[in-house]
Amino acid sequence: MRPVNKREFHACQAEYHPYGTAKNDLISALGGYCSYCERQSYSCGIDVEHIKHKRRYANRATLWSNFLLACKNCNSVKGTQPVKGMFFPTISDTFRIFAYHRDGRVDVNQAFLTQPADRQKAQALIRLVGLDRRPGHPDYSAKDKRWSDRKQTWALAQRYLAHYQTGNIDTQVIIDLAKLSGGWSIWMTVFKYLPPVLTRLINEFPATRASYFIHYLRPKPRPAR
Numbered sequence: 284m285r286p287v288n289k290r291e292f293h294a295c296q297a298e299y300h301p302y303g304t305a306k307n308d309l310i311s312a313l314g315g316y317c318s319y320c321e322r323q324s325y326s327c328g329i330d331v332e333h334i335k336h337k338r339r340y341a342n343r344a345t346l347w348s349n350f351l352l353a354c355k356n357c358n359s360v361k362g363t364q365p366v367k368g369m370f371f372p373t374i375s376d377t378f379r380i381f382a383y384h385r386d387g388r389v390d391v392n393q394a395f396l397t398q399p400a401d402r403q404k405a406q407a408l409i410r411l412v413g414l415d416r417r418p419g420h421p422d423y424s425a426k427d428k429r430w431s432d433r434k435q436t437w438a439l440a441q442r443y444l445a446h447y448q449t450g451n452i453d454t455q456v457i458i459d460l461a462k463l464s465g466g467w468s469i470w471m472t473v474f475k476y477l478p479p480v481l482t483r484l485i486n487e488f489p490a491t492r493a494s495y496f497i498h499y500l501r502p503k504p505r506p507a508r
């Protein structure tokens with residue numbers, strides 16, 4: 284889940300009446316992606332999302348500081364649930380707390396989060412929007428394409444990793460594809476040994492909080508095969 288800094292976008296208003304009028308500014312600020320599942324807006328439809336629910340916290344219903352973007356799946360699973368006591372993309376490094384897998388799963392990155400309390404906070408965010416819903420999960424619905432979309436995005440990224448490594452395509456093609464497909468964290472994971480690609484993914488997806496990635500971008504030794 285891409286960590287973001289909305290303060291980089293200076294053209295916003297403090298309040299929007301009605302709140303739906305904030306959508307264009309949010310897309311300019313964050314890119315047209317669901318803030319939770321990272322899918323592209325044209326594939327899933329996104330709308331203004333209230334971090335703190337608009338009815339439970341009516342005084343925050345129109346505040347820019349309370350907005351993100353969310354698809355219908357993430358929004359409806361989140362519902363009116365409170366967000367207190369969990370990691371969140373506006374305040375935490377929500378990329379490295381999760382591990383993305385080729386079979387479409389998202390789970391807690393146990394290697395990065397060594398403390399049980401931190402793992403619980405990460406798991407709470409997965410449950411908040413239902414990123415763990417896939418076949419076999421009691422609340423999984425076939426209409427929820429987030430899991431299968433992640434699998435497809437992984438396969439796409441893997442295919443173009445091979446083209447990139449053989450020199451058939453350059454970094455620009457990878458960035459263009461990532462922007463078109465969405466799934467920023469999947470592209471970051473599949474290209475994790477290629478700092479030139481990671482740097483551009485971080486810099487070219489709007490409002491990505493780059494300060495979290497200074498150490499991450501150092502070249503890493505590849506695991507022995």
Ligand SMILES: [Zn+2]
Nearest residue numbers: 317320354357
């Ligand atoms: Zn979503």
